[in-house]
Amino acid sequence: MVDGYSINTGEKRTFGTVDYVLFSLMFCASAAIGFYHAYKDRNKKKTEDFHLGGRKMHPIPVSLSLSATFLSALTLLGTPSEIYTNGTMFYWIIIAMLIATAGAAHIFLPVFYNLNKTSCFQYLEMRFGKVTRTITSILFLIQTLVYMGFVLYAPSLAFEAVTGVSLWGCMVGVAAVCTLYTTLGGLKTVLWTDSLQFTIMIAGLLAVLIEGSKSTGGFSNAWDIANDNGRIKFDDFSFDPKTRHSVWTVAIGGSFFWLYLYGINQAQIQRACSLPTLRRAQVAMWLNFPGLLLIVTLTVLIGIVMFAFYSQCHPVKFGIVNRNDQLLPLFVLDTLGTIPGLSGVFIACVFSGGLSTISSGLNAMSAVLLEDFIKPFCCGSVVKKHGILLSKILVLVIGAIQFGVAVLISRFTGLILQFSYSMYSITAGPIFGLFVAGMIFPWTNKYGAPIGFLVSLAFMCWLGLGSLIEKPSGYKPLPTYTTACNWTAIGKSPPTTTPAPVMTGSVDTTEEPILYDFYRMSYQWYTGLGMIICVFVSVIVSFLTGYTKPSTIDSQLMCPIFDVMFPFLPEGVRKPLRFGVVYDKNKKYMTEDDFSPPGEKEKVPQGVNNHSFTVDNENSLYSTNL
Structure with missing residues (x-):
């Protein structure tokens, strides 16, 4: 990798003074919000004030926070890379988000809101007992830690690619600042910093899209280049679940994943329940959809422009970067690097996405640990007196742990977006299935629910690990080229290539295990499959063991x-x-x-x-x- 070099001129570019100032201001503003709310709420003693904002929040900051939380740095870096590598079929995800918004607002949110519980897993104890609640809470904690590790690593990777600053230094700085302001101000700080960070995200994406379009001769020209190279495609209606991105795979399969995120995920439920009435919570949920639509649309358009810019010189093959996840930071170098401050705006944009997700995760995990483990099993009287202090200590501990997880994740390669989706979806399906079995199927009993959950989890782990280990062939990214690369600019010689052997007929797959077809299932179906297995097994076992009378x-x-x-x-x-x-x-x-x-x-x-x-x-x- 040649960090900080323009692909066109070979000129080394780094952050300027203005870039560092703008970038630092974002961190300072986030920390200042935390200090402000810590001082303002210094006399409040209820844990509800720390985890739910006292149920007095306004729909606008809540809706902005809902949009920012899961459209993180993974989306900002991963979606343009996805469009660059595989085309625009991923844009159908907006239909999945619309379905999820409606389902979350009108199916799941009413139940959680009126139960008036801090942890959504308290529902599972009320419905199925303490064992089911405990094992599900544990899986949620593990899942969120891994996801937060991805989110911490992604913006740090972008910062390293643009500035050459140490990856570890970036991760330490992000984890420290995010943990600090979440510890100081609780959910109020998270919501208001998310609102600020959402604004920064939009500004950064617009800057990249506008300047990138100028560099390619206008967006219409970029669209034509991408279209000529097979990147513009919206009409893959294949019903084959092995199709990585078809209309049904992304819009329907993806809707299960986003229903989990918005319908029963602790971080989102806390936000919705921070509002004074359920109707306002539903309004906030719906207001968040335009934010989702705007960010996804901007990242898809940036991916189209980015491909047009590098259509004849793929940076990974050229040796400028090591992986596709670094394409967007490099694109910023080539399009914004000569304009003081814009590179800083972009990096602030990416880090804003990361900070919003990490802070949400820290607050949610603190609430789950306090409500599902500390309060029920020990120290109940201590929690009543010192609940906020315990919550803050938990945030600090979780912040340190998630940094360690991010260090481990940094050893992985590949598309960040797909890998994070896959890992998250494997565990999301069984958890989602439990809540669906509880809220929709009245016959599910305390025996069927945990058995269905464990069977689904085991099955999904087998599917995920099997596809990861075996890596069956099948998926091939769209072609990329190096015909116009300026090898002299970076002091390299074009690689010598050996002609590929001529293949006649089709590839012989008769010796391939039949399970390989199963392993080729699109990652977008993982959450839906896990949910269906959990519900099916839960209901069957419930009828076999004496179903609950509705x-x-x-x-x-x-x-x-x-x-x-x-x-x-x-x-x-x-x-x-x-x-x-x-x-x-x-x-x-x-x-x-x-x-x-x-x-x-x-x-x-x-x-x-x-x-x-x-x-x-x-x-x-x-x-x-x-």
């Missing part, structure tokens, strides 16, 4: 999904689709009048008896109308 279930733990999805159907059709669950008149979420913060007087909706559930499209919490 009429005995607390309706606050269930979602009348057919009332949510088909409110226009007559009551006579919808009633049997509630599977015998009695949604009685005391259920808090049945009218908007009941959307009051804990402690306020509840109101009983009119015209509802103990044996029916009538959806009011205007006021119903489960209405699809906002």
Whole structure:
């Protein structure tokens, strides 16, 4: 790798004074927000203030935070590289995000909000018992630590590629600043820093897109170049699950992954539950979708422009960078490097994505450790008195651990986006399946749920590890070229190539194990497959061991999904689709009048008896109308 060199001129470029100032200001502003909220809330003693912002937050910062949390540095670096390498089919992910937003706002959020619990895993104990809650919480902690490690590593990799600054130094700095401001101010700080960082992300992406388009003769020219080289494609409707990115794979398969992130992930549930009413929480959830759409669209467009810029000289083959994940930082060098400050804006953009995700993870893991392990098993009285102090100590410890995880991850190679999706999806499916089995299938009992979870987890680990170890052939990226590379500029000679042997007929795969076809399944289906296996096994085992009678279930733990999805159907059709669950008149979420913060007087909706559930499209919490 030749760090910091322009691919066109061979001129070495590094950060200037203005770049460092702008980059540093982002860190200083984030830390300042943390100090401000630490001082402002210094007299507050409730852990709810630290983890839920006292349930008094505004929908705007919450929606910006929802957008920024999982559209992290992995998205900012990985999506342009994905478009560059494999084309635009990935853009169908916006449909998955739309489905996830609707599902999260109207299926899962009402249940979590009205339970008034800090940890979403407390639901699992109420539905299936403490064992299920504990093992699921442990898996969530491991999953989030690994994901945060990816997110810490990705922006540090970008910074190293642009400036030559040590990768380890970058990771130490990011982890320290992020842990500091999260420890100081809790969720309030996380939400407001996320809002700032979302703005910086948009500014950085726009700067790269505008200047990059100028460098390629305008965006329309860049589009034509990418189209001529097979990068512009939106019409792959293959039903084959082995197709890495088809319409169904990305839009439908990806929707399960994003439903997990927005519907039952602790970090997102905490944000939504920080609002004073459920209706505002749902509005914030919907307001976050334009942010998702904007960031994904900008990163896809940047990928198109980036390919046009390097269409005749692939930087990895040229030897300027070692991996595709470093293409965007190099592109910034070549397009923004001569304009003081813009490189700093870009790096601040990438780090903003990383900081938002890491801070969210730190706060969420602190809440889970406190509520699911420390409070139930020991030190309950201590938590009541010193809950905020314990939460801050936990953030510090988790911050140190996730740095160690990031160091291990730095040893991996390959596309960051796919690898992080795969690892996260393997564990997301079983967790998602547990909540679906609990909220949608009333027959699931305390035996079926953990067995289904463990079977699904084992199956998904086998699938993920099998595909990683065996690496069956099948997926091939689109071709790249080095015909216009200026080898003299970097003091190298063009590599000598040996002609590939002539192949006749098709490749013989008769000796290939049949499991290889299974290992070739697109990573986008992992979460959905894990969820389906968990639900199927849970329900079957529940019937074999004595299923739960729907009429005995607390309706606050269930979602009348057919009332949510088909409110226009007559009551006579919808009633049997509630599977015998009695949604009685005391259920808090049945009218908007009941959307009051804990402690306020509840109101009983009119015209509802103990044996029916009538959806009011205007006021119903489960209405699809906002």
